[in-house]
Amino acid sequence: MADGTHVAQGWDSASLKALFNPDTGWLDRRVLSDQGIYQLELERIFARGWNFMCHESQLKEPGEYLVSYIGEDQIIVVRDEDGQVNAMLNTCRHRGNALCRAEQGRAKSFVCSYHGWNYALDGRLIGVPGQSTFYHGDLDRSGLGLRRVRLESYLGFYFATLAEDAPSLHDYLGETGRAGVGMMCAHGEVEVVEGVQKNVIDCNWKIAVDNLFDWYHVPYSHASANSAGFFEIAKIQFPKNQMVMLGEYGHAIGGPGIPKETQDRIDLLSDEEREAMTRAGSPEAPRIRPRKATELMGEAGVRSQGHPNIFPNLWVTISGTQMCLRLPRGPSQTELWWFTLVPKGAQPEAKRQIVRRLNHVFGPAGLLEQDDGENWSQSTRAARGVASRQLGLNMQMGIGHDEVLTNDGGEHYIEGLIGEHGQRWLYRAWTEWMAARDWAELKANHSLPPTGAI
Numbered sequence: 001m002a003d004g005t006h007v008a009q010g011w012d013s014a015s016l017k018a019l020f021n022p023d024t025g026w027l028d029r030r031v032l033s034d035q036g037i038y039q040l041e042l043e044r045i046f047a048r049g050w051n052f053m054c055h056e057s058q059l060k061e062p063g064e065y066l067v068s069y070i071g072e073d074q075i076i077v078v079r080d081e082d083g084q085v086n087a088m089l090n091t092c093r094h095r096g097n098a099l100c101r102a103e104q105g106r107a108k109s110f111v112c113s114y115h116g117w118n119y120a121l122d123g124r125l126i127g128v129p130g131q132s133t134f135y136h137g138d139l140d141r142s143g144l145g146l147r148r149v150r151l152e153s154y155l156g157f158y159f160a161t162l163a164e165d166a167p168s169l170h171d172y173l174g175e176t177g178r179a180g181v182g183m184m185c186a187h188g189e190v191e192v193v194e195g196v197q198k199n200v201i202d203c204n205w206k207i208a209v210d211n212l213f214d215w216y217h218v219p220y221s222h223a224s225a226n227s228a229g230f231f232e233i234a235k236i237q238f239p240k241n242q243m244v245m246l247g248e249y250g251h252a253i254g255g256p257g258i259p260k261e262t263q264d265r266i267d268l269l270s271d272e273e274r275e276a277m278t279r280a281g282s283p284e285a286p287r288i289r290p291r292k293a294t295e296l297m298g299e300a301g302v303r304s305q306g307h308p309n310i311f312p313n314l315w316v317t318i319s320g321t322q323m324c325l326r327l328p329r330g331p332s333q334t335e336l337w338w339f340t341l342v343p344k345g346a347q348p349e350a351k352r353q354i355v356r357r358l359n360h361v362f363g364p365a366g367l368l369e370q371d372d373g374e375n376w377s378q379s380t381r382a383a384r385g386v387a388s389r390q391l392g393l394n395m396q397m398g399i400g401h402d403e404v405l406t407n408d409g410g411e412h413y414i415e416g417l418i419g420e421h422g423q424r425w426l427y428r429a430w431t432e433w434m435a436a437r438d439w440a441e442l443k444a445n446h447s448l449p450p451t452g453a454i
């Protein structure tokens, strides 16, 4: 599994690396359709990386659980009686039945629906029907607990990995990943509203990820939302004030950025004045962040008004109000899970209004996602044809026209026009993850955030 011992289905390191050329921006379309590549992604990217599971507010009481995924492996994340949060594979140790069938709920223990084996909230096997009769007392329960999975949290956001040799979550996220998660807490503590909205789109998961860095498509794909008066693209896109941050292991943030001179003026304002400034702006523009947000996001990060992606597949939407997991379901299907964030302790009416507004933007009922989903599925379909798949995908925008700046805090960032730096960084990291057979190889061979001309 995560150690990469599985046969690479005809793909060796050199052929995997050749799938994307970061110097020209050409990507081989087979990355969107090849079954062998997909299987390898499950092993070398999903099983090996830190995957977002849930937020602590979703597991308030002992017994509260949620079932999430690492690739196609189901993971139960549950708070036990001692208050500890555990992650375990959702598969019975007897005949492998899926143990927990509900997506979310509260349990005292988990009883398998096949033969009735019973597991405690920490995964111990605590009950076996017929243990003294049919098993003659021979069954050693101690070695038959649920398979535990590594789980760590940052700012209350839980992530899990199947790789014992993965770096800590903190190190994995690095500066850019931590800025991305920090964006969700920049205005204070948050909680996830009840329920995760789920829908399936017939697209490869990477198309949905690449799109979140894509501010080029906004005025064209979403023209109808603009002309219907749903939002004013001119007030959110800022094509000449873009900011991209490229982080270790493939994390990145891309989209509009607040110019340094503007941020210098904001820095002189009190939090109250910032709130007033936000209220005076357009309703769809992101809120100006309070002073303490700089601690969470860094001096450059706090100027970002774009979209972070926590590699591989957690999208944090602009201004950190929603999160979306792009869960792989084969090369041609992706399950999208939408989490909506509200200020911790928000009043029911305020919550309702936030949820109602955000539901119209992203998620299955979101105006923007309907435009996007259509393009993602048609792009995936067109990558499968015998002739079509031989053509590359072009990501050359901006190559050689920008510079990565580094500030005193060591943050790296690019400022300039709309470009495709985020997409190229995603696929560069993807090839490195895919070509590395284990974490040791990935640590040794991955690209560090670039500096200088790019």
Ligand code: FES
Residues within 6 Å of the ligand: 092, 093, 094, 095, 096, 097, 112, 113, 114, 115, 116, 117
């Ligand atoms: S498969 Fe779970 S008890 Fe038999």
Ligand SMILES: [Fe+2]
Residues within 6 Å of the ligand: 217, 218, 221, 222, 368, 372
């Ligand atoms: Fe879009």
